[in-house]
Amino acid sequence: MAKFSFTLNGSRTEVDVDPLTPLLWVLRDHLGLTGTKFGCGVAQCGACTVHINDEAVRSCAYPIEAVEGARVITIEGLSSSGPHPLQKAWIEHQVPQCGYCQPGFIMAAAALIRQRPKPSEADIEASITNICRCGTYARIRRAILAAAG
Amino acid sequence: MTESSTLSRRDVLDGLATSAVVVVLGRLAHTEVLAQSSASVVPINAYVAIAPDGRVTLQCAHSEMGQGIYTTFGAIIADELEADWSQCNVVFSPAASPYRHPIYNWQFTGNAESIRSYHALIRKMGAAAREMLIAAAADRLRVRPTELIARQGMVHHAASGRAIGFGEIAASAAAKPVPAEPRVKPESEWRIVGGGRSQPRRDIPAKVEGSAVFGIDIKVPGMVHAAVASAPMIGGKPASIDEASVRGMNGVIRVVPLDNAVAVVAEHYWQARLALERLKVTWQAGSGGSFDDATLDAMYRNAFARDTGWAGAEKHGDAPATLAASSRVFEAEYRSPWLSHAAMEPMNATVSVTDAGVTVWAPTQGLQMTQIVLAGALQIPPEKITIHRTYLGGGFGRRLLADFVLQAALCSRAVGRPVKLIWSREEDIKQDWFRPAFLDKVRATLGADGLPAAIHHRLVAPSILAPVSPVPIKPGTVDGLAVEGLVEHPYRIPHRRVDYHMLQVPIPTMVLRTTGHGPNNFTLESFIDELAHAAGRDPYQYRRLLLSENAAALAVLDRAAALANWGKASPGRFQGLAFAEAFGSYLCQVVELSIVDGAIKLHKITSVCDPGRVLDRVNATAMIEGGVVWGLSAALYSEITFEQAHVRANNFDRYRVVMLPDTPELVTDFLENRSALGGLGEVGPVCIPAALCNALFAATGRRHRNLPLAAARVFTVYGKNFS
Numbered sequence: 001m002a003k004f005s006f007t008l009n010g011s012r013t014e015v016d017v018d019p020l021t022p023l024l025w026v027l028r029d030h031l032g033l034t035g036t037k038f039g040c041g042v043a044q045c046g047a048c049t050v051h052i053n054d055e056a057v058r059s060c061a062y063p064i065e066a067v068e069g070a071r072v073i074t075i076e077g078l079s080s081s082g083p084h085p086l087q088k089a090w091i092e093h094q095v096p097q098c099g100y101c102q103p104g105f106i107m108a109a110a111a112l113i114r115q116r117p118k119p120s121e122a123d124i125e126a127s128i129t130n131i132c133r134c135g136t137y138a139r140i141r142r143a144i145l146a147a148a149g
Numbered sequence: 150m151t152e153s154s155t156l157s158r159r160d161v162l163d164g165l166a167t168s169a170v171v172v173v174l175g176r177l178a179h180t181e182v183l184a185q186s187s188a189s190v191v192p193i194n195a196y197v198a199i200a201p202d203g204r205v206t207l208q209c210a211h212s213e214m215g216q217g218i219y220t221t222f223g224a225i226i227a228d229e230l231e232a233d234w235s236q237c238n239v240v241f242s243p244a245a246s247p248y249r250h251p252i253y254n255w256q257f258t259g260n261a262e263s264i265r266s267y268h269a270l271i272r273k274m275g276a277a278a279r280e281m282l283i284a285a286a287a288d289r290l291r292v293r294p295t296e297l298i299a300r301q302g303m304v305h306h307a308a309s310g311r312a313i314g315f316g317e318i319a320a321s322a323a324a325k326p327v328p329a330e331p332r333v334k335p336e337s338e339w340r341i342v343g344g345g346r347s348q349p350r351r352d353i354p355a356k357v358e359g360s361a362v363f364g365i366d367i368k369v370p371g372m373v374h375a376a377v378a379s380a381p382m383i384g385g386k387p388a389s390i391d392e393a394s395v396r397g398m399n400g401v402i403r404v405v406p407l408d409n410a411v412a413v414v415a416e417h418y419w420q421a422r423l424a425l426e427r428l429k430v431t432w433q434a435g436s437g438g439s440f441d442d443a444t445l446d447a448m449y450r451n452a453f454a455r456d457t458g459w460a461g462a463e464k465h466g467d468a469p470a471t472l473a474a475s476s477r478v479f480e481a482e483y484r485s486p487w488l489s490h491a492a493m494e495p496m497n498a499t500v501s502v503t504d505a506g507v508t509v510w511a512p513t514q515g516l517q518m519t520q521i522v523l524a525g526a527l528q529i530p531p532e533k534i535t536i537h538r539t540y541l542g543g544g545f546g547r548r549l550l551a552d553f554v555l556q557a558a559l560c561s562r563a564v565g566r567p568v569k570l571i572w573s574r575e576e577d578i579k580q581d582w583f584r585p586a587f588l589d590k591v592r593a594t595l596g597a598d599g600l601p602a603a604i605h606h607r608l609v610a611p612s613i614l615a616p617v618s619p620v621p622i623k624p625g626t627v628d629g630l631a632v633e634g635l636v637e638h639p640y641r642i643p644h645r646r647v648d649y650h651m652l653q654v655p656i657p658t659m660v661l662r663t664t665g666h667g668p669n670n671f672t673l674e675s676f677i678d679e680l681a682h683a684a685g686r687d688p689y690q691y692r693r694l695l696l697s698e699n700a701a702a703l704a705v706l707d708r709a710a711a712l713a714n715w716g717k718a719s720p721g722r723f724q725g726l727a728f729a730e731a732f733g734s735y736l737c738q739v740v741e742l743s744i745v746d747g748a749i750k751l752h753k754i755t756s757v758c759d760p761g762r763v764l765d766r767v768n769a770t771a772m773i774e775g776g777v778v779w780g781l782s783a784a785l786y787s788e789i790t791f792e793q794a795h796v797r798a799n800n801f802d803r804y805r806v807v808m809l810p811d812t813p814e815l816v817t818d819f820l821e822n823r824s825a826l827g828g829l830g831e832v833g834p835v836c837i838p839a840a841l842c843n844a845l846f847a848a849t850g851r852r853h854r855n856l857p858l859a860a861a862r863v864f865t866v867y868g869k870n871f872s
Contacts, residue, residue, distance in 0.1 A: 001399060018399060018423065025419040029374070034366035035359020037542070039493050040574040044801040047493060075359035083358070090357040094349065094767050097775055098215030099356030100363055100493045100542030125810040125867075131801060133493050133543050134215045135778025137812035139771070 006067045008033075009077025015064065023059040023067050024048045027074060035075035035103045039131070046130030049104040049111075050074050056111035075103035078110060086110055089147035097134035105130050109144045118148055191319040193281055194327070195247035196226055196274040203302055203316030205230070205237040210248035210267060212241070212258040212514050213352055214541035214548070215775070216830040217768040220350045221342065225268065225764065228341040229275025229333055230282075232315070233302035239351060241538040244516040244531075255619045256517040259549055260664065261732040261828020264764065268826050276331035278322070285322035286313050336762075347767035352540065364512030364539045365571060367499040373402055375560045375570035376421035378428070379410035379580050382794035383656055384435020387411050391429035398424045405563045407556055410580070414564050418571060434794065437655020441792045445654065449588045452609045452650045459607075459650050462627045463636040466644035471603035475594035479683060481676055483591065484855045485668030485838075487789035488584040488661055489796075489804055494542020495577040496553035500560075501567035506533035507558060508567075512541040515549040515617070522551035523558055546660040549617045550582060575799040583789055584661035585611040585654065587631075587668035591676050599684035600694055603644035606635050606672070611658040612651050613665065624651050630660060634669035634835075639702050639730050640677070640695040655794070662779055666731040666835045671784075671856065674727035674839030679852065688843060689715050692728055701822040702728070705735040705759050712816055713739035713755035722752060725844025727836035734760040734827030735820075738777070738836035740844040741813075749845065749858075750866045751781075751813035754837070759820040760827035766819070769829050773817045776833015782806040784838035785868060786859050805859070810867040 005014040008031065015030050022041075027033045027050070036059060039047030043058035050059045051073040078084045083091070086106050096102045105128065112119055112127045119127075124144055132140070190206060192198040198206040207226045213219035223239035226232075242248040249256045251270050279299050286304035287294040290311055297304050305312045315322075336343060355361035380386055390411055392404045400420030405412040411430055415421035452458060472478055498511040500523075507527060513519050516536055524531040541548055557570035572580065587610040596602035614630040615622040622628055627649050635647045661667075681691035689710050696702040706728055709715075718724050721743050728737045739755040756773045763769045786805035790797045798804035842853045845863070853861060859868065 017417075018419065020423075021419045025417070028366075029417045029419065032368070033359075034362075034368075037363075037493070038365060038495065038571070040800050042574070042800055042802075045493065045574075087357045091349070091353055094353060094771060096215075096350075096353050096356040097217070097771060098213075098493065098541060098543045099352065099361055100540075102356055103359045106357060128809050131493065131806060131808060133491060133545070133779075133806065135775035135807070135812070136771070137778060137807075137809040138774055138815045140809065141812070 002065070004064050004068050006069060007071045009073055010080070017064055019063065019065040021064050023050070023062045023064055023072070026064050027059065033074050033076050037100055037104060039101065039104070044131070045101070046108055047101045047104040049107040049130065051107060051111060054111070054114060056108050075107060078107065084110060085147040086113070086143065089143040093139050093143040093146065095136050095139040095143050097136055101130060101132045105132065105140055109140070113144070113148050119144065191323050193278040193319065193323050194274055196271060197230060197278040199315050199319035201316045201319065203236055203314045205232045205302070205315065207237055207239045208242040208248065209239050210242050210256065211263040212516070212538055212541055212544065214258065214514065214544035216263070216772060217350050217765065218258070218263045219352050220348055221765045221768060222263065222267070222271065224341045224348050226271050226275040228339055229272045230279050231299035231301065234341050234348065236302050244520045244536050249517070253619065257549055257617070258514040258544070259546060259660070261830040261832065263830070265733050265826040265828050272333040273331050276333045277328050280328045280331050281322040281325040282315055282318055284325045285318040288321065289313060289318060342764040343762055345766050347765050350768060362539050363494050363542045364499070364510065365494055365497045365542070367510040367539060367569060369499060369501065369510065369567045372499065372567040372569055373414055373416055373564060374418040374421050375405070375412045375414045375557065375568050376418065376425045377407070377410050377412045377556060377570060377572055377576055378425050378430065379576055380432045380435070382432065382434050383796070384437040384794070385409065385432045386435065388431045388433040394429040395424040395427055398427065403564050404428065405560045407559060410556070412556060412560050412570065414560050414568060422573070435655070437794065439794045440655060442790050445586070445791065448652060448654065449586065449609050452652050453590060453607065458625055459648050460625060460627045461646070462632040462649045463645055463647040466603070468603040468605040468644040468646035471644040472592055472594055472605055475603070478592055478594050479680060480590070480592045481679060481854055483589045483672035483675060485587045485671055486787070486856055486860070487586050488783060488787055489578050489581045489789050489798070490545045490547035490661055491578065491804055491806065492543030492545055492547055495572045495574055496547070496580070497569065497571040498554040498557040499567060499569040500554060500557040502527065502558055502561040506535065509534065509536040509554060509558070510539060511536065511554050512539050513548050513551070513554065514541065514544045514546070515551055518549060518617070519551040519554050522555055526555055527558060527562065545662040547581065550659070552580070574801070578798055578800070578804060579796050582616060582657040582659040584613065585656070585658040589669070589672045591672060593676065593680055595680065595684055599686060601642045601680055604642050605646045607648045608632060608635065609650045609652050611654045613658055613660045616657065616659045624653060626651065630664045632669070633665035634729065634731060635673060638673065639699050641698060642695070656791070662831050663834050664831065666729060666831070667780070667783060667838070670727065670729050670731070670835045671838040671842070674729070674836060675842050675852070675854065678725070678839070678843040678846065687716065689726055692726070701759060701820070702730070702735050704820055704822055705737045705757050708818060708820060709737035709739055709755055709757040712757060712818055713741065713753070715739060723844050723848035725840045725842065725847055727839035727843060729832070729835045731835045732828035732832045733825060734758055734829065734832045735823065736832050736836055738840045740837070740840040742841070742844050742848065744848050745866050748864050748866045748869045751811060753814045753816060755816040756833065757818045757820065758829070758832060759823050760829050761823040761825050762821055763819045769819060770817045772829040773833040774815050776831070777815055777837055778807050778812055780834030780837025781811060781841070783834065784841045784856055784858060785811070785865060786857050788857050788860060808867070811865050
């Protein structure tokens with residue numbers, strides 16, 4: 001066990017856990033933020049996507065010791081003032097089906113439009129590499145384009 | 150694995166000793182379930198309760214796993230009730246008799262049954278409550294009930310302009326006699342569902358905020374966590390477990406041996422995972438012995454060589470004699486692979502076992518199955534088991550079973566605390582009950598008109614229904630779900646025969662989204678395409694002739710062809726088409742693709758579906774769109790293979806599914822000509838494998854009869870670059 005501190009959704013946070021615990025399980029189990037999902041455990045599906053220092057990161061394969069001092073944003077902290085434009089677009093386009101993977105998609109899309117405010121379809125195809133088994137991809141693409149205006 | 154499944158099936162049967170047909174009136178009068186919910190809320194019947202402030206609580210019998218039932222189920226009742234939809238709250242029902250399937254008397258979510266089988270029942274529930282409210286309002290206003298109408302949560306007396314809210318009269322309405330034959334509204338008076346309308350899904354805001362509670366998100370006081378490792382070989386069991394190997398590790402509470410696996414219970418989930426990695430376990434093989442893809446394939450082929458074990462699933466005319474008399478017989482062999490459900494939320498459950506009873510929080514499709522399995526295994530009466538349903542992060546059939554809930558219950562009993570048990574992705578694949586391979590040898594001959602005169606299928610596939618059926622499915626008989634789509638299809642073919650051999654395999658098998666329709670439509674609709682080409686006919690026109698006596702089916706075919714611009718694709722683009730009657734709906738899908746550097750590039754997929762009535766247009770479209778993607782995964786990439794009784798795949802790198810770049814433009818439309826309601830949750834993928842392979846044939850002249858295409862090194866432009 002060891003102590004780690006980082007900024008989580010704008011607040012300074014300290015945890016005392018095994019240094020190899022993935023950030024995902026620290027968020028879900030120790031800090032009670034369950035919007036970030038467990039899908040594959042090996043950074044393949046993207047259900048666990050969060051932002052670390054503004055980059056999209058798959059938290060299931062990211063040890064807490066690497067988070068020391070970093071800024072972490074989860075789906076719960078994506079927007080401090082009402083829903084994020086992506087979240088609004090997700091509702092407007094009725095994107096989710098089971099919804100389990102959607103926070104991960106939204107976090108991946110948010111990182112994309114932060115880097116490229118007007119992403120092309122090719123940009124979306126290149127950077128949205130999450131998995132959705134319900135098959136909501138067509139609406140995800142539409143919602144990202146709509147949110148980016 | 151086999152032991153627990155035997156137990157489940159036997160217990161299920163015991164639980165079904167009651168009548169198989171439920172009387173609707175019995176449900177109308179059934180109110181005790183709702184009476185428990187809140188003192189001030191007045192239950193009108195098992196589905197409708199109204200609070201004094203006018204808030205309406207509606208029970209959803211089904212689990213929400215992405216299909217939108219949570220919204221549409223409630224909306225149907227609200228519409229009949231003439232409630233104000235914005236004042237309605239929908240809750241997931243408990244496991245109780247009023248919520249069982251009206252025909253099967255069995256509470257589950259699956260087979261695209263949630264609307265088509267409950268629609269008549271829940272409309273009556275809404276209508277009965279409305280009539281009781283009107284009767285109570287008539288007393289209060291001292292007028293005849295016929296002078297009153299209900300609208301938007303109020304009962305109105307037009308003549309005097311008076312109105313009274315549902316909440317004010319709920320208590321007296323509940324005391325009114327239950328109408329024997331409540332009058333449901335004509336469709337022209339539907340205000341919330343149907344008619345092209347759509348209600349925003351109630352679950353979506355929480356799902357984009359991250360606040361929606363799935364099974365994996367449950368937290369209850371005193372809860373601890375379990376991680377599981379199952380035997381590496383299918384059917385295997387732990388032989389020895391060295392508990393000392395994890396003693397003293399942080400947070401570890403207990404090692405719990407399970408039938409086919411071992412669990413570690415710890416204060417936190419990752420502590421359980423770390424301990425599980427270090428835990429020394431030896432395994433013993435199951436009775437199924439070793440097997441791999443080649444030995445399984447030999448089992449399928451041996452079945453064809455045997456005369457025994459076959460059962461006739463359909464006989465019209467005399468297909469064998471017609472084929473024997475024909476000088477030109479077309480013959481092909483089609484194979485669909487083993488598949489895993491791979492829902493995004495791995496199997497998990499939270500269970501608290503105490504002396505007083507058992508409480509379950511689970512993402513389950515199999516409410517009653519769970520109750521019965523736990524009751525049998527823990528030797529407690531079913532009524533002492535309370536099940537709270539969460540949202541399901543996908544189901545696709547897998548969550549009909551209760552094996553993962555039982556593991557959590559056994560851990561809870563062992564440690565005396567509530568336990569949340571979560572399978573890793575690797576366990577989720579390894580402990581799956583797979584959709585088995587389907588192997589069909591099909592023969593046909595053409596009449597003088599070029600249309601099929603006879604068709605004869607010989608299908609070998611393990612049962613998919615057995616583990617989830619409330620009645621036993623015996624070897625040597627027909628599994629009705631395994632032959633779906635081959636039997637009773639609407640094509641005009643005079644001599645038809647379907648023979649089925651229920652193969653016994655040492656692998657657990659069960660239903661998966663599309664059930665038998667998926668693999669069987671791939672066979673039938675690819676083969677019909679072959680026959681059309683053999684007859685020198687356009688595949689669309691050929692099917693028009695086969696459906697010429699079926700106006701509703703023709704309308705679907707014609708609409709799809711028109712929307713897809715059939716036959717008029719730009720140069721370099723190729724189209725393939727397939728048709729299905731599945732889950733009570735008609736579906737036609739057209740795939741348009743091109744070949745770029747030897748790989749498939751998908752351009753557009755057109756789907757036209759007739760489910761009788763579309764109750765929610767936006768959600769129905771989502772079901773078809775998502776279904777297309779499911780069908781593409783099955784056609785292009787997904788396959789479970791075996792070596793030495795092990796499943797080769799352990800995660801999404803080896804169990805590949807379609808991702809965003811493979812998803813082309815999707816065009817979806819609906820017709821409403823069928824007289825009865827059909828399902829939408831499972832039909833969307835059904836025609837995709839055949840339509841895709843038919844388009845591929847149009848493009849390349851090569852016929853693919855074995856899925857997935859990636860196994861034949863046929864990739865998409867995107868898939869080729871997948872590392």
